[in-house]
Structure formats: structure tokens, C-alpha cells
Amino acid sequence: MKRELGIARCGLACCLCSENDKCNGCGSGGCAYKDMCKNLKCSAERHLAACSECKEECKKGLLSKIKPYTFTLFIKRYGIDELLDCLERNEKNGIVYHREGIIGDYDDFDDPEKLIAFIKTGKR
Ligand code: SF4
Numbered sequence: 815m816k817r818e819l820g821i822a823r824c825g826l827a828c829c830l831c832s833e834n835d836k837c838n839g840c841g842s843g844g845c846a847y848k849d850m851c852k853n854l855k856c857s858a859e860r861h862l863a864a865c866s867e868c869k870e871e872c873k874k875g876l877l878s879k880i881k882p883y884t885f886t887l888f889i890k891r892y893g894i895d896e897l898l899d900c901l902e903r904n905e906k907n908g909i910v911y912h913r914e915g916i917i918g919d920y921d922d923f924d925d926p927e928k929l930i931a932f933i934k935t936g937k938r
């Protein structure tokens with residue numbers, strides 16, 4: 815885990831991304847989605863560092879996906895350091911963020927509350 819890369823504006827975990835050997839994270843220009851990214855554009859227009867700082871209940875762009883949506887929700891509730899601590903601990907325990915392409919162990923959920931419980935406990 816490259817903790818210093820943190821979490822992207824949209825909630826994706828740049829720190830654990832399988833592309834982070836050649837990309838320095840959201841805003842560095844390396845993200846494949848950046849030209850069409852609604853979250854980057856909208857949060858910048860609102861002078862916010864990330865969607866997790868926004869008060870809107872929003873499913874725009876990447877927030878339509880369970881993983882970035884839930885990571886954003888987690889940060890709103892518990893803070894970014896708590897999310898990074900959980901992700902770091904889970905990685906050490908064998909939980910993989912990108913197992914096949916951009917799909918991994920945090921994607922197979924349809925309920926944000928269940929994903930939050932998994933992030934916190936590492937157990938399904
Ligand atoms: S999808 Fe947008 S907000 Fe997310 S990492 Fe890429 S550029 Fe950043």
C-alpha cells in the first residue's frame with residue numbers, strides 16, 4: 815500500500831490501485847477516467863478536495879459504483895485516517911483491492927452498510 819497516495823476525489827483508493835506504480839493518484843493526470851470524470855470536475859468547481867467533503871447525497875460519476883460510493887461514505891462518517899488504517903490492516907490480512915483488473919474483494923457487495931462492516935472487520 816502506498817499510503818501517501820491516499821484516496822481519490824471520487825473515493826477510489828489510489829493507495830491500493832494496481833496502476834499506482836505509474837500514476838501518482840487523482841489529480842496527477844494519470845487516472846484513466848480523468849477526462850470524463852464528473853467527480854473531479856464537480857468537486858473542483860465546488861472548491862472541495864474530494865466528494866467526501868460534499869454535503870450532497872450524490873451518485874454522480876464514480877459514485878454510482880458501490881466501492882467509491884461506500885469509501886466516500888466511510889470517510890464522511892469516520893474520517894480518512896480510519897479508512898486508510900482499515901485498508902492497510904485488511905491488506906496485511908490478505909484482502910485484495912484489485913484482484914482481477916480493477917475488480918477485487920471490496921467490489922462484490924450491493925449494500926454499503928455491509929461493505930462498511932467488511933472494511934472495519936475484514937470479515938463478511
Ligand atoms: S475517477 Fe476522477 S476522481 Fe476518481 S481517481 Fe480518477 S480522476 Fe480522480
Ligand code: SF4
Nearest residue numbers: 853856857865868872
Ligand atoms: S455533487 Fe457529487 S460529484 Fe459533485 S462534489 Fe458533491 S459528491 Fe462530488
